[in-house]
Amino acid sequence: MNVLLYILLGIGVLFNGLGAIALVRFPDVYTRLHGATKCTTFGSLFTALGVIVYGFARGGAQYNTLAIHVIIALIALLVTNPTGSHAIARAAYRSGIKPKGAVVDKLEEQS
Amino acid sequence: MLAFFVTAIVAFIFYLLLTFGSGTIGAWSLEEWISGAVLSLIVGAIAARVAFVRNRDGKKSSLRMLxxxxxxxxxxxxxxxxxxxxxxxxxxxxxxxxxxxxxxxxxxxxxxxxxxxxxxxxxxxxxxxxxxxxxxxxxxxxxxxxxxxxxxxxxxxxxxxxxxxxxxxxxxxx
Amino acid sequence: MSIEPLVFFIVAACFAFFVLFSLLRIGLGPTIGDRVVGLDTLNTLVVASMIVLGAAFDQVVFVDVAIIYALLSFVGTLYIARYLEGGLE
Structure with a gap:
């Protein structure tokens, strides 16, 4: 059981770190959003799964409550994260930030 | 009307999940049952028209997700x-x-x-x-x-x- | 099962370290869009570390705060995005 917990938490930390590095390394807003949104959502998913496994494995009323609350927090994250990133991408485009080094830009041709 | 009840019931389910293990009726105390019911009715009244938007063709579509x-x-x-x-x-x-x-x-x-x-x-x-x-x-x-x-x-x-x-x-x- | 709080603290410390990266992006970001991306990442990391700290301290209230933080930070992000787009229609 402990090993499963460590694996889940380890995957979570790994991908969250990857998201943070992507945030620093990529060249413009859109590519940064790629890295940041995907990796932090996936990383937080696995971290939360680790805590849920921990909660249900410990048993007892308090730990079950912890696990249920973490499930709700996870749902909130999974719903809000991609929507927020879509909102940022749209706002960035409409405020005039062009994707750097784009080979094709259909949105510009349209408007 | 149906949209109102569905929204209220979903809100009530989330309230019950968040207060799990607070008492002895089911797993909840009497206070949580009452306040949860009242609050979810209020939420349903406010949020039903936001949660169930009309579609482009004018029909209500979200109900089909039930x-x-x-x-x-x-x-x-x-x-x-x-x-x-x-x-x-x-x-x-x-x-x-x-x-x-x-x-x-x-x-x-x-x-x-x-x-x-x-x-x-x-x-x-x-x-x-x-x-x-x-x-x-x-x-x-x-x-x-x-x-x-x-x-x-x-x-x-x-x-x-x-x-x-x-x-x-x-x-x-x- | 006694070693686990320590593991959770280490995970939370890693998240705190990653927060530094997003702070770097908020500080450097050439455009406002970059800063908002940094802020969004920071919010997700804070939610994740609150969940982990909730398990570390055995306090459910940490996770409750994390739920509210996730929803409110989403509203904040939408607000900034709307502002960037140029006003409410």
Whole structure:
């Protein structure tokens, strides 16, 4: 059981770190959003799964409550994260930030 | 009216989940039952018209998501293809962070979905899956503008960019 | 089962370290869009570390705060995005 917990938490930390590095390394807003949104959502998913496994494995009323609350927090994250990133991408485009080094830009041709 | 009750019941379920284990009636105390019922009725009255928006063709569409078959399909989709694509997406980002190999561009997709829920589901799936990020949506035709990190074809079909997701979104929402 | 709080603290410390990266992006970001991306990442990391700290301290209230934080930060992100787009229609 402990090993499963460590694996889940380890995957979570790994991908969250990857998201943070992507945030620093990529060249413009859109590519940064790629890295940041995907990796932090996936990383937080696995971290939360680790805590849920921990909660249900410990048993007892308090730990079950912890696990249920973490499930709700996870749902909130999974719903809000991609929507927020879509909102940022749209706002960035409409405020005039062009994707750097784009080979094709259909949105510009349209408007 | 139905929208009001559905919203209130969903709010009540979330309230009960959050107060799990507070007493002895079921797993909840009497106070939690009463305050939860009152609060969820208030939430239903306020939020019903936001939660159940009208569709482009004027019909209310979200009620069709109450069909248990659709909900089951949604769950299967989340656990199966969606999670797998998300794992691939993260490895893809890892590869691009390490090598720095990108060829970005914004392309237009015509998934041909007619319901708002379907378009939302597809757009959110696209954001979390390999190499794509939804930027804008054409509200009349339901077309999506997608920032693609590795453009191989300037005018792709929905199939080449996001695989089987449009089919899943159609199956779930339409 | 006694070693686990320590593991959770280590995970939370890693998240705190990643927060530094997003702070760097908020500070450097050439455009407002970059800063908002940094802020969004920071919010997700804070939610994740609150969940982990909730398990470390055995306090459910940490997770409750994390739920509210996730929803409110989403509203904040939408607000900034709307502002960037140029006003409410």
């Amino acid at each position: 069909n248990p078959l659709r909900l089951l399909l949604f769950l299967v989709y989340l656990i199966g293809p969606f999670l797998w694509a998300m794992a691939k997406a993260n490895l893809d980002v890892a590869y691009r962070v390490i090598t720095g190999k990108i060829r970005p561009g914004i392309v237009r997709l015509s998934p041909g979905l007619s319901t708002d829920f379907g378009v939302t589901l597809l757009a959110n799936s696209i954001t979390l899956t390999p190499g794509t990020l939804s930027v804008d949506v054409d509200e009349e035709s339901g077309d999506l503008f997608v920032h693609w990190i590795n453009v191989s074809d300037p005018e792709p079909s929905a199939k080449t960019v996001c695989g089987s997701f449009p089919d899943w979104a159609r199956r779930i929402a339409e």
